[in-house]
Amino acid sequence: MLNYSKGESEARLSAVFDHAIDGIITIDESGLVESMNPAAARLFGYEPVEVLGKNIKMLMPEPDHSQHDQYLDNYHRTGHKKIIGIGREVKGLKKNGTQFPLYLSITETPFEGKMIFTGIIHDISELKLSQSKLKEYSEELETSNRELERRVIERTRDLARANEGLSYSNESLQKEIEERRQVERALRESQKLYKTIAKNFPDGILCVLDKSLKYLLIDGMENEPAMGQKEDWVGSYATSMNFIDQKDEFIKGLKQALTGLPLDMEMTVSDGAREYQVNAVPLYDDDDKIVNLLVVCKNITERKKAEKEILNALNKEKELNELKSRFVTTASHEFRTPLSTILSSASLIGRYVGETEVADKIEKHVMRIKSSVNNLTYILNDFLSLGKLEEGKTTFHPTIFDFEEFIEETISQIGPTLKKDQKIVVDRSSPVVGNVYADEQMIKNVLINLLNNASKYSDEGKSIRLSLTAKKNQLAFKVKDDGIGIPAKDQQHLFDRFFRANNAINIQGTGLGLNIVKKYIELMNGHIEFSSEENKGTEFKVSIPITQPSYD
Structure with a gap:
């Protein structure tokens, strides 16, 4: 285990805090902001000095703004946790008054005799926008399909009438064929647009599955090495993705999503090599029936690594404080005992000065003084030896x-x-x-x-x-x-x-x-x-x- 000085630990913790991609805000038990990293400041449009020492609810729109103090009070009174330890989607309030969606994870940590709350904030505006656009394009695709089907039925009926009446001209038939081709081209363009959205999905992988959990579409800018070529997985089933460490839980969550219950979980792949935040929501048709699943996987490996480094730094700081306390206690006790013996023996020798037939008593106390001095010498040698060893001077x-x-x-x-x-x-x-x-x-x-x-x-x-x-x-x-x-x-x-x-x-x-x-x-x-x-x-x-x- 590596041992860092207090300064080194603080420097490592500060580096992780300042360079984290997601926003990190800590508050005290009263809801007052104690720290705010640069990423959080950029998200809310404030300078950190404008927020530090103020109530965290200034970053919340209604109704959370009005209810936040009541929630803290209920938690302090009852100990009942509503959102601590559970990530969820909420809305944030920027300095300019605009609201934006974010994913919030809150943890509580005892530190120096008090409790602090740490919020990890991830802006999901782009994800929400992509989901909205994806739904719009899906609806457009369904509309195009229905229009194509209607027109095909209509043209087929017209063709039947023409055949029955032997009055349908060749020119009219060619026109119908051309219209049909135009509709088919429009359908292909819609599908191409749908795939383009998935392919350019930022910082993650976007998938569409049917009700049998077969992949209809899988793409995105994130590259998962265990998956190989993502397009090769189209037509396969989610149950065949054996590189997912929590495969059974993942499949269970997908099946529950088909019943209307959204999936929200963290999973690892390739024996914990990478970590993903996975969300799955059902896609409905015009009759509000679930037809497909939309699955979004976001790589959170670096975020998790940063969280672990923060926790390790806090634990290292705690260990260092405990070590200092043990050192002070031990040194105080061990120096006090021989010094007390030396003092008392020296006092007793002083009483015997001038008396006769007390040589044996004087010798006894002189030996006690020598023994105590030797003990002090051993103690000091131990401290000096340890110091030299720790500094690499031995x-x-x-x-x-x-x-x-x-x-x-x-x-x-x-x-x-x-x-x-x-x-x-x-x-x-x-x-x-x-x-x-x-x-x-x-x-x-x-x-x-x-x-x-x-x-x-x-x-x-x-x-x-x-x-x-x-x-x-x-x-x-x-x-x-x-x-x-x-x-x-x-x-x-x-x-x-x-x-x-x-x-x-x-x-x-x-x-x-x-x-x-x-x-x-x-x-x-x-x-x-x-x-x-x-x-x-x-x-x-x-x-x-x-x-x-x-x-x-």
């Missing part, structure tokens, strides 16, 4: 060093921090080579951290077992203790920053150590794993590849 620097001397030095360094009567038992059952080529400081940081944890989470008098193996191409070691162990439900988060297991809350620690250990091991292309059972101890296994130095 790099891999291998050197040749004697592994046996390294182990003795590391155990000697950690000895004073062990609890009473604790000891580190080194198992050298496997052969160990003398010199290795690796990053000595990184390995020491990893080993000291693991040994410190083993001591911290084990009782006094318990042994900590350290197993070592250094082969030609790999260095491996295990650290095992008989301490409190790690609860099973917490083990999946063990390497997360600032994470503390539930049974370790009362034990000093920042929750950074194992996160830093894992990052060091990854820098060395190594691997770490562990096994643990609550109240029975924990074992960590580390393997690090080692190579021979190259001499250029």
